[in-house]
Amino acid sequence: MKEIQQAQQALGDAKANLKATVQRARRDGHTWAEIGTALNMTRQAAFKRFGEVTNPATGKIIKGALMSIEQITKLTERVFELISAGKYDELEPLIHPDVREELPASLIAETWARVLAEVGAKESLSDSHVALPAGERILEDTQLIGTVVGVTTINCEAGEVMGRVAVDDQLRIVGLLLVSPEHTPLPF
Template identity: 35%
Template sequence: MCSTKLEIIVAGSAKEQVCPVCGRPLPAPADRGRKRQYCSATCRSAARRQRDRTESNPAHQTNPVNDGLTVDARKAHIYDVVTNPTSPLTRVASARDTARSADEALRAAVDRARDAGHTWQEIGEVLGTTRQAAFQRFGRHIDPATGAVMPRESTRTDLVEHAVALLGAWREGRWAEVRRDFDDTALREITEDRLADAWATVVGLVGRYEGMGAPFTRRTGAHIMAYVPMQFEGGEMTGRVFYDENAKVTGLFIRPPEAV
């Protein structure tokens, strides 16, 4: 019995036949007939379903890149980026670069979807946001003076980070921190009491705060606006922080996406 077991292990390590679905070794055939391709009826059915999906999706057939980009592969790549570098700051830089690359890929994918005729409503549903928020983030705006498409600017990461921190301080009631980088007009008009009342109004309308979406920036005249999608129990809102050329805060709003 021992020699039989050893013989099976050695043979298996050399040229063992495995199930292409689950990876388990295939049982030895009972006779010299047709060789088994799958270890069970369950794996055979799973393989058939995969073939049906592939045949019904020609785009997947003609794009071999998709085959390697499984969810697990993407997760493994991101994990590798943030765990392999030697220092914590290097990890931060690597994760930042990965996020920027992902944002660029997402923008390119949205452009292709628009070129293919998909609406902002459809794109928003895929992204889990409204059509207005999707357009504000990815759309190309028209210059009202010339009618020409305005060039898309890169997101100001410094202002995005500041806006996210500012809105975080606002929801946590750290009023002095919210007002720290206000310009003189904003300091005069947006008092701590007004900040407290405004946040209470938001919570009264849409419930408890739950999280933020992907922020971005847009230039409008002499100002740059940072848009921060915000999720609440009762729906989505958008935080808007206005900055001047010196990165001073000149305005602060939380509004429904339709009003953005």
């Protein structure tokens, strides 16, 4: 058990070292594109994982809410469980107030009815994960900043549907999408 604890500590130390090294690279003038290339990810993925935003008026780092992949994945699955159960009254408080008019329960219910007509009732969810709005999957559980997308496969009686939930940094829904898994391009 001691070896497991030591390995866990080493992993934590390595993550802290990586974050500090990325922050040093930024201070030294390296771009997010260069950092992303070094990390084998896009510049946006590098920024979402390691970025800090400075308030130009105060010069202080903005401490936004940090989200984890686990939080976003759980929210995504909850959203589609509520939709498939017709519990739109429980879904509404999860939607950002500024987009509630664009995502009324009637539109969500109508869209879900079209899904039911095409592929039948939901049986399960699978492959839930988090992606950047451009589609790149975020693989490592880390604290994230800004808007990201929770993605899940909705397995139905006669097919599959991809469910996508755009989530802001307060874990509020700012976009909702139900499409065929092959559908491209995606708006988010």
